[in-house]
Amino acid sequence: MIPIHPRIERLQPYVAGERPEAGTRAIKLNQNESPYPTSPSVREALRRLGPELLREYPDALCGRLREALSAVHGIPASRIVCGNGSSELITLLFKTFLREGDAVAIADPTFGLYETTADTFGVRTVRVPADDSFRIDPMRLAEAGPQAVVIANPNAPTGLHLEAANIERLLRSYNGLVVVDEAYIDFAPEGVSVLKLVETYDHLLVLRTFSKAYALCGARIGFAAANERLVRAMLKARETFSVGAVAQLAAEAALADPDYVRLTVSRIAQTRDRFASGLTGLGWSVVPSVANFVLAAPPQDGPSAKELYERLLAERIYVRYFDAPRLSDKLRISIGTDGDMEALLGVLRRFGGNVC
Ligand SMILES: *Cc1c(COP(=O)(O)O)cnc(C)c1O
Numbered sequence: 001m002i003p004i005h006p007r008i009e010r011l012q013p014y015v016a017g018e019r020p021e022a023g024t025r026a027i028k029l030n031q032n033e034s035p036y037p038t039s040p041s042v043r044e045a046l047r048r049l050g051p052e053l054l055r056e057y058p059d060a061l062c063g064r065l066r067e068a069l070s071a072v073h074g075i076p077a078s079r080i081v082c083g084n085g086s087s088e089l090i091t092l093l094f095k096t097f098l099r100e101g102d103a104v105a106i107a108d109p110t111f112g113l114y115e116t117t118a119d120t121f122g123v124r125t126v127r128v129p130a131d132d133s134f135r136i137d138p139m140r141l142a143e144a145g146p147q148a149v150v151i152a153n154p155n156a157p158t159g160l161h162l163e164a165a166n167i168e169r170l171l172r173s174y175n176g177l178v179v180v181d182e183a184y185i186d187f188a189p190e191g192v193s194v195l196k197l198v199e200t201y202d203h204l205l206v207l208r209t210f211s212k213a214y215a216l217c218g219a220r221i222g223f224a225a226a227n228e229r230l231v232r233a234m235l236k237a238r239e240t241f242s243v244g245a246v247a248q249l250a251a252e253a254a255l256a257d258p259d260y261v262r263l264t265v266s267r268i269a270q271t272r273d274r275f276a277s278g279l280t281g282l283g284w285s286v287v288p289s290v291a292n293f294v295l296a297a298p299p300q301d302g303p304s305a306k307e308l309y310e311r312l313l314a315e316r317i318y319v320r321y322f323d324a325p326r327l328s329d330k331l332r333i334s335i336g337t338d339g340d341m342e343a344l345l346g347v348l349r350r351f352g353g354n355v356c
Contacts, residue, residue, distance in 0.1 A: 007122055014116040017320055018313075026316040027343060029334040032156070032184075032293050034215035036267070036337075038250070039260040042216070045253035049246065058245035061235070065248050068255050069223060079198055079225050081234045082251075084242040086183060086209040086222035087113060089234075093205060093224070094121045096237045097177050103146040107136045109327055111156045111181065123147075134158045134287055134295075138170040148177035153192065154184040157322065157332040159289020164194045171201045179205045184291040186213030186265050195225055202227040212292060213265050214254045221247040268292050268335050275333075275341040282345070282352055297330045302352050305331050315347055 017030030037043070062082040070077040083089035090113055098104065100122035106114050108127035115125045126144045130136045134155075141149040149170070154161040171178055171194075178201070185193050185208065195206045205226040211217035221243060224234065254261070269290075276286045276294055283299035298305055309321035309331060320332040335341065 007120065011119050012116065014113050018318060020316065020318060024316065026318060027336060027340045028318045029293075029336050029340065029344070030318040030320045030332075031217070032212055032291070032334045033217055034212065034264060034268070034292070035335070035340060036215060036264045038215040039254050039257040041257040041260070042250050042253040045249050046246075049249065053245045053249070056245075057241055058243065058248060060240045062243055062248050065252050065255075066223075068252055072255055072258070073195055073225070075196065075198060075225055076228075078228050079231055080223050081226075081231050081238065082221065082223045082243050082248075083238070084222075084244075084247070085211060085217070085220040086181065086207045086224075088220075088239070088242055089207055089222055089224045090114065090117050090181075091120070092234055092238050093177075093179060094118065094123060096234050097230070098123045098147055102148070103144065105141040105144055105146040105149045107141065107151065107155060109134070109155075109157060109322075109324065110150075111152050111183075114150045130155075130158070134160055136160075136162065138162060138167055139173070142170060142174040142176070146176060148179060149174070150179040150181065152181040152183065153194075154188050154289070154291045156184070156291070157293070157295050157320070157327070158287050159184070159291040159293055159295060160287065161188050161192050161290050164191055164197070167194050168197065171197065171204055175203060177203055177205060179207065181207040183207070183209045183212055186261060187269060187291045189290065198225045198227060202229070205230060210251050210254060213261050214251070215264070216247075216250055216254060219247040219250045220244075221251045271338050271341055272335045274338070275335060275345070278341070278345045279348075282348055293332055293334045295327075295330050295332050298348075299352070305329050308348070308351060311351055312344075312347065317344055317347060319344075 020026035066077040066080045069080050094117050103124040103126050104118050105126040105128055108129045118125045126146055128141050180194050198204050207224050209222035279286050279296050284296045286294055286296040298308055312319055
């Protein structure tokens with residue numbers, strides 16, 4: 001028998017939201033995907049896509065995309081590395097900067113992939129509990145003296161955000177690697193992103209993705225920004241051709257149409273706020289999210305979150321349930337179209353027995 005690496009044998013794999021069977025009608029609100037198609041400029045680029053693009057290896061360094069990102073975000077291309085979704089960049093940063101036995105501090109709750117990736121590399125995870133309203137003090141993440149801290153801002157699955165100034169306070173007092181995952185930053189207000197601070201702090205690494213606001217999660221593309229020394233090391237350690245030509249093309253086209261992203265983001269935010277009031281009206285408590293999802297607890301005198309999750313699944317409405325302390329009484333619901341959210345509220349009203 002081939003021995004499995006003990007770390008992998010023990011590993012609790014990351015569990016993604018379920019996918020409805022192909023061809024079935026469903027309302028899918030469990031992976032924070034955009035309910036809107038990606039920009040028409042992406043569709044146009046894909047229409048022009050010829051087999052020549054697939055015959056050749058892609059540009060390993062994503063040169064054109066990095067230049068475009070540099071122009072949009074005002075940081076040099078030499079400070080940017082692209083990846084096969086930010087998931088690959090999370091793996092890459094552990095591979096490049098952390099050793100077996102090191103510690104990484106994360107908030108609890110946060111995105112589950114950080115701990116899974118740490119486990120894969122034999123890195124210890126220090127979970128720092130958020131307060132009763134799920135707020136995080138970034139300074140507390142540094143208290144155990146970890147080699148790195150990873151902060152999702154806005155955080156998942158809460159949708160709460162920290163001001164950049166809060167993270168900058170951590171950057172001033174803590175010398176380990178500070179990773180800020182800005183997967184949902186396009187939904188957040190001004191003054192939250194620390195992307196530009198990679199010009200100031202040598203130990204800051206910011207992650208971005210095209211998966212959420214840009215509606216390109218199927219293409220698999222994201223990027224990391226950091227000091228040049230860190231970027232050079234990541235470029236050395238990365239999978240050479242991890243970002244395919246189609247993903248690069250799609251991301252370049254999406255970046256060229258910022259108005260479209262602004263429009264869909266504001267539409268999603270409006271739907272979110274309307275949906276959150278609808279839930280509150282049904283007696284739910286809703287964490288005040290700035291992102292494209294909400295974390296919410298059903299009223300205590302009705303069916304439990306777990307039961308609702310299962311009953312919604314039977315109605316082909318997919319939401320996320322986490323069987324974890326402080327989350328097991330809640331559902332995380334991605335924001336779909338107005339129609340999706342109205343349908344969901346209708347079903348919840350029926351389940352709650354308030355109205356028939
Ligand atoms: C969705 C998400 C990502 C994005 O992952 P990709 O690999 O880029 O699709 C990263 N971080 C968080 C916190 C997320 O929720």
